[in-house]
Amino acid sequence: MPQNTTDTIEVRATAKYVRIAPRKARAVISLIRNLPVAKALEVLQFSTRAASEDVAKVLRSAIANAENNNHLRGDDLIVKLAYVDEGPTLKRVRPRAKGSASRINKRMSHITVVVAPRKEA
Template identity: 50%
Template sequence: MSVRKRISAEKRKESRKDIALATLKNVPSSPRKMRYVADMIRGMEVFKALGVLKFSNKEASRKMEKLLLSAISNWEQKNERKAETGELYIKTVFVNEGPTLKRLRPAPQGRAYRIRKRSNHVTLIVDAYNKEQEQQTNN
């Protein structure tokens, strides 16, 4: 690795030290379905979001719940303490398109219809509310 790349890699690594994130790759559902669930919880307090995901009927919400628990655990690991109610919120959640499997289905008169089995990648970032900043903005 060259010096310039190493320096930029170290900067990237240093900037990610304070961020607690979790990623989920190659989820076998369409990005559109996963984005619907991501939009439900974006910006919420984490324990409230866990409740929303727990009682949602969507299959994507099960995967998102597991990812959120992982992000909370990552935050606790980095900060060396347990998360309290009302302390953490979902800062960012986004869904990107993953690889698409292309399959063929038989159709009438010797034809074939193409089936696209989509997948997605989900990234979720959890952060703590800053009490000091809120008090300064209120004064």
């Protein structure tokens, strides 16, 4: 929930039910925490991880929310919070030897990015 006090404005964006394992998405999210948004987008652009596209999409959405809804400048924002929660798991079955089967878990993620204005101190 955005905190609309005079000194702290936080703007968030969330992507739910993203079909990537949370463990893989958390590795990408940890790269952008506490970075200015321009630097974070640059890091994500050159990352070879598959989750970087989904995280970049959420980050761009958070920047757009800040610019359009809260009238903040996109250049002055930093990634204050970024985290990945686990979503529901699709359970699938794969045939194995001697007529048995094993379960394949296809995991989903909920990706949240919170941006805030940079402190000029």
